[in-house]
Amino acid sequence: MSHPKRSSYGRFAIMLLVVGLIVSLAAGCGKKENGKKVIAEYEGGQVTADEFKSYKTFLKVVNPTYASIMEEDSVQESILTSYIGFKILGDRASDEAKKQGTETANTQFDSMKKQIEADANTKKSVEDLMKEGGLTYDQLKTFMTSQLIAMQDADLKVTDDQISTYYNENKASFNYATVRHILIGFTDKDGKTREKADALKLAQEVKQKLVDGGDWKELAKQYSDDTGSSENGGLYEKVNPDNWVEEFKKAANTQPLNEIGDPVETEYGYHVIKVEARGTKTLEESKETIKSTLSNQIIDKFMSDELPGLIKKMDVVKPSASPSASASPSASASASPSASPSASPSPEASASASASK
Secondary structure: OOOOOOOOOHHHHHHOOOOOOOOOOOOOOOOEEOOEEEEEEEOOEEEEHHHHHHHHHHHHHHOHHHHHHOOOHHHHHHHHHHHHHHHHHHHHOOHHHHHHHHHHHHHHHHHHHHHHHOOHHHHHHHHHHHHHOOOOHHHHHHHHHHHHHHHHHHHHHOOHHHHHHHHHHOHHHHEEEEEEEEEEEOEOOOOOEOOHHHHHHHHHHHHHHHHOOOOHHHHHHHHOOOOOOHHHOOEEEEEOHHHEOHHHHHHHHHOOOOOEOOOEEEOOEEEEEEEEEEEEOOHHHHHHHHHHHHHHHHHHHHHHHHHHHHEEEEOOOOOOOOOOOOOOOOOOOOOOOOOOOOOOOOOOHHHOOOEOO
């Protein structure tokens, strides 16, 4: 039940890889601009090989999750297409979007750089990666600014009426439960396997300690194998149950409030659960989540409907597999690889805790 933690540039890191587009475009633009090979031309601009290399390095720095697939042949055209799309959207953005996006980028760049420089090993690792990929801090900030301007412009296009309509049409997606739980895993904190019977016995003992008045914070810290919640008393606050695995979801939806239930078995172990509240988030509470969803839809629509017609030539390795077979992350990819494998994730899935482990 790991709890994906947001970085200070959370939504930005998610949206960096809108690379689900696999488009069939003409290749072969091998001309040079100022001695540098031009690998793409689009309405209003072009991209050189060096620029594209720097951009991919930028993605590796801000979203290390995808570094391992960044150079795969199957994603090269998708990344380049996405990059061009954000460049165009950034250029087209309103003056207000440019102002707000630049301010946000300045703040997030400073925060990111502080995070990098806070640890000597991290700083060396990141700066070695940047040097190898031909990326300077100034370029990193430029790439970040361009994408945040595009995202800010999409945000500004979302109206209050659209947000209200979405909320009313998808109200069930904003249901929540606040729970505390302690996971006695089939694998413990040290990576050792537990027999199912031993896990159940320990879960029952933990339940009894809680019934007898034991402190959730102390017991969760001592016993829980859920690294996402063990340090905060096993608490998951106002999470849509649809984001959790089925057995945990059922307990969250049906267990009597403020009672410590019998251990619930999932594929990860036995969970001792107390449901503290259930309800539906208000429109006001859901506004930012909905705005982000609708804003992403605006960008997705541009990428799929308009962008292909604006690209004149591209010269990168073509995808060798179908989109479904590709390892490329998409705009809807979760911020964390441990996100819940819910069969029907809610619009809040990327902003909420996961209970998959």
